[in-house]
Amino acid sequence: MNDFDLTIRGGMVASDVDTFRADVGIVGDRIVAMENGLPAGRRDIDATGRYVLPGGIDTHCHVEQRSGMGRMGADDWYTASVCAAFGGTTTIVPFAAQHRGTSLAQVAADYAALAREKSVIDYSYHLILSETDPQTLNTDLPELIRSGITSFKVYMTYEQLKIDDYQMLDVLAVAARERALVMVHAENNDVIKWVSQRLLERGYTAPKFHGTSHVQLAESEATHRVIQLSRLFDVPILVVHVSAREALATIQAAQKMGAQVYGETCPHYLLLTEDDMDLPGTEGAKYCCSPPLRxxxxxxxxxxxxxxxxxxxxxxxxxxxxxxATGKLPKGDATTFKDVANGMPGLEARLPLLFSEGVSKKRLTLPEFVALSATNHARMYGLFPRKGLLQPGADADVAIWNPLCEFTLTAATLHDNVGYTPYEGMSVTGWPETVVSAGRVIVERGELHAERGSGRFIPRKTPMPCAIERELTPSTRFFRSLSYGAHEQK
Structure with a gap:
C-alpha cells in the first residue's frame, strides 16, 4: 500500500515554461511527488489524453461587492466560487471595497467573514482604497498589508471612488514603504465627464455611447500619468483591464525606460468589440464595461x-x-448609458475562452496559457510558490483539461447568478473536466463536490515586483524620505 491519497496519472503536465509527461502524487492538500510511474493512490485518476494544469488563479473579479453607484453584484462568495471552480479556477482574489467615509479595517474584517462562511475554493482579497486620511494610510493599510493583504486598487475615475494625483502620491508612498502592489484603474475622469455630459445634452443616450464617452485617449492619458507618478518613488504598479492600443503603447514605452509597470487584460477585450453595444433598445447594456470594448x-x-x-x-x-433594475437597468427602458452598471460576468468562462481562442487556435502555447492563467498571477500577487505551478510542496490545485471537448457557452449551462452571458452561443474547444482544490476533487462529471465555506484564506507574501531589489537613484531615495514622518527619517 502506498502513501498517496490521490494520484493523477498518464496526463501531459504543463508549467509556464514547458510540457512533460508526469504522474502527480498528492498527500492531504499538497503535491508530494511528480514523476513517471507513480503507483496508484487511494484514489487514482486516469488522465490519459488530458492536460494536467495548475488550477487557475483569477486576481481581478468582483464578488459580493457593492459598486460605487450602490448596486450589489448578483454573485456572493458561494456562487462566485462555484462558477470559478467549474471553469478550472481554484483561487480567486476579489476586492474588499472601501466606500467614502468607511473604515478600511472594518471593511476588510466584514469581507473576510463573508468569504470564510461561503467560499468553496481558496481565496485572498485585495483592498479598494477610496480614502487617504491618516487612519487609513498610516494605520489600517499598513496593518492589513502586513497581515497578508499585499495589494490594493485605486481608481482614477468614478466620482464615488476616484483619488486625485496628490492622493495618488500618498498612496504610492505607502506602497513603496510597505512593499505592496498598487493596482490602478486608469481613465481620465474629466475627459469622460466632459464627453458624457455633451452626449446626454444632445440626446445620445443609448448604451453604445458608453464607448464613445470612454474615449481611448482617456485611458492612455491616465495610464501615462500614473506611470509618471509611480516613477517619483520607483514603485511597481499594475494597470488593470488594459483595453486599447494607445494605452498598450504607453506601457510598452515605460517598460523600455525601466519603469516598474505591469499590465492585465480580460477575455472580453480579446473577443468582443464596440459593435456588441450597438443593439436594439437597452440590450447593449449587457456589454457595457469600463474601459469599454474597443x-x-x-x-x-x-x-x-x-x-x-x-x-x-x-x-x-x-x-x-x-x-x-438591480443592476444594468435601474431606470428600466429609460436607462441611459450613464446609468448602466459597468461590468460583465466572465469568471467561469475566462479560462475556457483563453484556452480555446489561445491554445486551440495556436495564438498561445500551452506554457503561455499556464503563465497567463495561473503562474504569473501567483508571482505577481505573492501566492508563489504555494500556488501557480504543479510541483512538490505546492498546494494540490489541479485542473484536468480535455483539449478536444467542445462546449457551447450559454447562461443556462454556466453556474453564476447573473442570468446572461456576453458569450451566449459561443463554442469553445477545451474544457476542465476535473478540478482538484487543495487535494479535494471538487468538480467531476459536471457535479460539484465541495461544501460552502470549505475554501481557505491564503495570506499572501510580498508580490514579486515589490520583492525585486533595485538600485535607487539619489532622487528616488530623497522623495521616498519625504514620505516619512520626521521621527521615521533615517
Whole structure:
C-alpha cells in the first residue's frame, strides 16, 4: 500500500515554461511527488489524453461587492466560487471595497467573514482604497498589508471612488514603504465627464455611447500619468483591464525606460468589440464595461501584448450585474448609458475562452496559457510558490483539461447568478473536466463536490515586483524620505 491519497496519472503536465509527461502524487492538500510511474493512490485518476494544469488563479473579479453607484453584484462568495471552480479556477482574489467615509479595517474584517462562511475554493482579497486620511494610510493599510493583504486598487475615475494625483502620491508612498502592489484603474475622469455630459445634452443616450464617452485617449492619458507618478518613488504598479492600443503603447514605452509597470487584460477585450453595444433598445447594456470594448485592431494588439509579455495576466474582471433594475437597468427602458452598471460576468468562462481562442487556435502555447492563467498571477500577487505551478510542496490545485471537448457557452449551462452571458452561443474547444482544490476533487462529471465555506484564506507574501531589489537613484531615495514622518527619517 502506498502513501498517496490521490494520484493523477498518464496526463501531459504543463508549467509556464514547458510540457512533460508526469504522474502527480498528492498527500492531504499538497503535491508530494511528480514523476513517471507513480503507483496508484487511494484514489487514482486516469488522465490519459488530458492536460494536467495548475488550477487557475483569477486576481481581478468582483464578488459580493457593492459598486460605487450602490448596486450589489448578483454573485456572493458561494456562487462566485462555484462558477470559478467549474471553469478550472481554484483561487480567486476579489476586492474588499472601501466606500467614502468607511473604515478600511472594518471593511476588510466584514469581507473576510463573508468569504470564510461561503467560499468553496481558496481565496485572498485585495483592498479598494477610496480614502487617504491618516487612519487609513498610516494605520489600517499598513496593518492589513502586513497581515497578508499585499495589494490594493485605486481608481482614477468614478466620482464615488476616484483619488486625485496628490492622493495618488500618498498612496504610492505607502506602497513603496510597505512593499505592496498598487493596482490602478486608469481613465481620465474629466475627459469622460466632459464627453458624457455633451452626449446626454444632445440626446445620445443609448448604451453604445458608453464607448464613445470612454474615449481611448482617456485611458492612455491616465495610464501615462500614473506611470509618471509611480516613477517619483520607483514603485511597481499594475494597470488593470488594459483595453486599447494607445494605452498598450504607453506601457510598452515605460517598460523600455525601466519603469516598474505591469499590465492585465480580460477575455472580453480579446473577443468582443464596440459593435456588441450597438443593439436594439437597452440590450447593449449587457456589454457595457469600463474601459469599454474597443475594435478589432485593439484585439490584435492585446493578443500580441500577451504573447510578448507586455501584459502579464489575464483576469475575468467578473462584474455580475443582472440585466434588470438591480443592476444594468435601474431606470428600466429609460436607462441611459450613464446609468448602466459597468461590468460583465466572465469568471467561469475566462479560462475556457483563453484556452480555446489561445491554445486551440495556436495564438498561445500551452506554457503561455499556464503563465497567463495561473503562474504569473501567483508571482505577481505573492501566492508563489504555494500556488501557480504543479510541483512538490505546492498546494494540490489541479485542473484536468480535455483539449478536444467542445462546449457551447450559454447562461443556462454556466453556474453564476447573473442570468446572461456576453458569450451566449459561443463554442469553445477545451474544457476542465476535473478540478482538484487543495487535494479535494471538487468538480467531476459536471457535479460539484465541495461544501460552502470549505475554501481557505491564503495570506499572501510580498508580490514579486515589490520583492525585486533595485538600485535607487539619489532622487528616488530623497522623495521616498519625504514620505516619512520626521521621527521615521533615517
Amino acid at each position: 475594435d478589432a485592431d485593439a484585439q490584435q494588439a492585446l493578443w500580441d501584448a500577451l504573447k510578448q509579455g507586455t501584459l502579464q495576466t489575464l483576469s475575468s474582471d467578473h462584474a455580475p450585474y443582472r440585466y434588470d
